[in-house]
Amino acid sequence: MEIGQHISQRYNEELEDIRNQVLKMGGLVESQAEQAVKALLESDFELAKAVANGDEAVNQMEVDIDEECTRVIARRQPTASDLRLVVAVVKVITDLERIGDEAEKIARYSKKLAKKQNITRMHSELSHMSQLVLTMLHDSLDAFARLDADGAVRILGKDQQVNVELDNLSRLLITFMMEDPRHIKSALRVSWCARSLERIADHAQNICEYVIYLVKGKDVRHTSLEHIRSKYFPYDIEDGEE
Amino acid sequence: MTDVINTMPGMPRAAPLESETPKPAVDAITGEKHRSEFDVEINGTVGKPLVDNAKMSSRNCDVFYGDKQAIFGVDLDIGNNEIIAMIGPSGCGKSTFLRVLNRMNDTISICRVTGEHTLDGEDIYGKKTDPVLLRARVGMVFQKPNPFPKSIYDNVAYGARLHGLASNRSELDDLVEASLIKAGLFKEVKDDLQKPGTGLSGGQQQRLCIARAIAVDPEVILMDEPTSALDPIATATIEELMDELKSNYTIAIVTHSMQQAARVSQRTAYFHMGKLVEVNDTDKVFTNPEHQLTENYITGRFG
Numbered sequence: 001m002e003i004g005q006h007i008s009q010r011y012n013e014e015l016e017d018i019r020n021q022v023l024k025m026g027g028l029v030e031s032q033a034e035q036a037v038k039a040l041l042e043s044d045f046e047l048a049k050a051v052a053n054g055d056e057a058v059n060q061m062e063v064d065i066d067e068e069c070t071r072v073i074a075r076r077q078p079t080a081s082d083l084r085l086v087v088a089v090v091k092v093i094t095d096l097e098r099i100g101d102e103a104e105k106i107a108r109y110s111k112k113l114a115k116k117q118n119i120t121r122m123h124s125e126l127s128h129m130s131q132l133v134l135t136m137l138h139d140s141l142d143a144f145a146r147l148d149a150d151g152a153v154r155i156l157g158k159d160q161q162v163n164v165e166l167d168n169l170s171r172l173l174i175t176f177m178m179e180d181p182r183h184i185k186s187a188l189r190v191s192w193c194a195r196s197l198e199r200i201a202d203h204a205q206n207i208c209e210y211v212i213y214l215v216k217g218k219d220v221r222h223t224s225l226e227h228i229r230s231k232y233f234p235y236d237i238e239d240g241e242e
Numbered sequence: 243m244t245d246v247i248n249t250m251p252g253m254p255r256a257a258p259l260e261s262e263t264p265k266p267a268v269d270a271i272t273g274e275k276h277r278s279e280f281d282v283e284i285n286g287t288v289g290k291p292l293v294d295n296a297k298m299s300s301r302n303c304d305v306f307y308g309d310k311q312a313i314f315g316v317d318l319d320i321g322n323n324e325i326i327a328m329i330g331p332s333g334c335g336k337s338t339f340l341r342v343l344n345r346m347n348d349t350i351s352i353c354r355v356t357g358e359h360t361l362d363g364e365d366i367y368g369k370k371t372d373p374v375l376l377r378a379r380v381g382m383v384f385q386k387p388n389p390f391p392k393s394i395y396d397n398v399a400y401g402a403r404l405h406g407l408a409s410n411r412s413e414l415d416d417l418v419e420a421s422l423i424k425a426g427l428f429k430e431v432k433d434d435l436q437k438p439g440t441g442l443s444g445g446q447q448q449r450l451c452i453a454r455a456i457a458v459d460p461e462v463i464l465m466d467e468p469t470s471a472l473d474p475i476a477t478a479t480i481e482e483l484m485d486e487l488k489s490n491y492t493i494a495i496v497t498h499s500m501q502q503a504a505r506v507s508q509r510t511a512y513f514h515m516g517k518l519v520e521v522n523d524t525d526k527v528f529t530n531p532e533h534q535l536t537e538n539y540i541t542g543r544f545g
């Protein structure tokens with residue numbers, strides 16, 4: 001897939017500009033999610049506050065990119081891969097904005113959690129899950145940046161691991177709550193953070209589906225992973241480091 | 243015409259512009275061999291050039307102007323009651339192919355058409371086929387509106403008189419009125435039927451030509467860039483008209499406007515250097531074309 005090489009140089013620039021803005025927004029959202037997780041794990045109140053206030057920038061980028069996409073559709077009537085690019089971008093930024101919202105939520109809970117120093121044991125349990133989710137997010141943005149459908153399909157299905165982690169964590173949190181009812185409030189907040197992380201993983205998956213649509217022209221939403229792999233990726237995709 | 247074909251503007255370079263990393267030899271989805279970005283090799287037609295309910299069929303169509311070949315081995319069906327759009331750069335052979343379908347090329351002495359061409363299964367180039375009768379069944383609308391220098395009424399009635407389609411004056415009146423209604427022109431001209439057709443606006447003239455084509459009750463209507471001389475409103479009227487006509491007629495349209503092809507047609511055929519590169523459902527062509535050349539053309543990447 002090529003974005004450039006239109007006869008109209010201006011059109012090349014417009015599409016390239018949209019793509020760059022999405023990459024920039026992706027970078028910002030990824031950093032928001034990382035910082036939110038860091039604030040949570042390290043009980044860093046100030047960092048949590050900064051993340052919670054940073055969501056506005058993400059929202060603004062979504063609005064700006066949406067507007068730019070509308071303008072390109074109106075002026076250029078994109079077709080084929082150009083059309084798929086614009087459609088994929090409109091969808092990707094919606095998911096990015098939602099990831100930003102989830103990061104903001106994590107930051108808000110972290111602010112409250114940071115004030116109670118006695119529950120470090122609980123949210124350290126989030127460490128593994130958050131690493132898993134942040135890696136998924138990073139890889140999905142990478143797949144978008146490289147227009148790498150193989151990379152995208154490798155990430156699909158990893159949310160299963162995240163769901164398992166979420167189940168384990170919930171069980172653990174219930175134990176904490178039964179041990180000492182005074183922990184219920186904090187345990188619920190940790191649980192909501194875990195829930196937000198799980199949502200981020202879902203959004204990252206959506207981004208991967210749009211990458212596959214963009215590159216292959218096939219809509220793979222609501223399709224089983226086995227089906228996607230056997231139908232569209234019959235060759236071996238070497239799995240990344242597990 | 244030969245000049246047009248000789249020069250053929252807008253060809254991409256045959257050699258790839260940049261070296262790329264090798265891809266898998268076979269595409270994962272289509273099972274086809276991968277083509278490099280600017281590979282212009284065309285081996286047959288991709289997509290679905292043939293249909294089950296063909297109104298017209300061409301097989302192995304070659305067209306020559308003198309010793310210059312303009313069309314190379316085109317196989318294409320035009321389905322019943324469908325609108326098929328033919329797109330491609332200037333000189334790609336799309337208009338030439340359209341003219342094959344009602345033997346319009348017969349009028350060009352140096353033009354030679356080979357292959358099998360049928361209408362409802364009958365050979366249209368057969369010895370028994372009368373080209374005049376064929377053109378009554380396969381009508382044509384041209385780029386520039388070309389009404390006869392006669393009244394609006396006579397423009398529409400001309401073909402019907404020629405082919406004896408009306409036995410008396412009142413039948414002819416009805417036929418003229420019905421044709422003008424179908425062409426969406428009647429309301430505008432009903433009080434001026436005796437005025438000259440050439441006095442109408444461009445868009446009205448083109449609808450008059452469509453009414454004239456419809457009056458002889460054709461089965462297929464060929465349109466060669468029917469709106470390229472018209473403003474957007476007149477264009478929209480003609481496109482709306484085509485949509486209404488398709489329930490009774492089969493329409494093949496050659497157009498330079500990709501958006502028009504996308505708007506009006508059910509199937510789209512992409513021609514390139516006299517070859518039929520791709521035929522697919524219009525939705526597919528404009529969202530996910532199979533051939534790289536089609537993609538380059540419709541996305542404006544033609545170098």
